[in-house]
Amino acid sequence: MGEEKTYVAKRPPMGWNSWDCYGAAVTEEILLGNAKYMADNLKEFGWEYVICDIQWYEPGADSHAYHKFTDLEMDEYSRLMPATDRFPSAKDGKGFGPIAQQIHDMGLKFGIHIMRGVPRQAVHRNTPILGTKATARDIAHPASICLWNTDMYGVDANCEGAQEYYDSIFKLYAEWGIDYV
Secondary structure (H helix, E strand, O other): OOOOOOOOOOOOOOEEEOHHHHOOOOOHHHHHHHHHHHHHHOHHHOOOEEEEOOOOOOOOOOOOOOOOOOOOOEOOOOOEOOOOOOOHHHOOOOOOHHHHHHHHHOOOEEEEOOOOOEEHHHHHHOOEOOOOOOEHHHHEEEEEEOOOOOOEEEEOOOOOOHHHHHHHHHHHHHHHOOOEO
């Protein structure tokens, strides 16, 4: 057996998170403006992650407060999509791909915040899960909720379609070029 090597990071991942300044109300223009500032002024010191925090999928997000049971932007497979009124480059199913590309072009990495589970809206509409015959209603665990945010139900990992749901969202994020979740 060979000797085990231990790697120690020089510092934790360094970056900017949209929540700290804008809560749920960040827009594409603001996100890219902060990314440009980071690329121009902080990248040389190790700053590399630009994170779009929670509620990127809510068209009406306008503060640090959450709008209970509001409509969310979602595709036909129960997956949350960027709100196109706030992230116009996401139109036509492009998602965060165009923003991720612009951030990568600055030499930075792009991340998003997600809530665990499946959108309650998908469960109520009984929308399908990509890659399976299951629907959002089939995989939901309605008693598993977040007390401070009404967007999601937990997922019952024992149900057919649960793993396919998570596989489908992470495949989508990879297609967009997301570096950090």
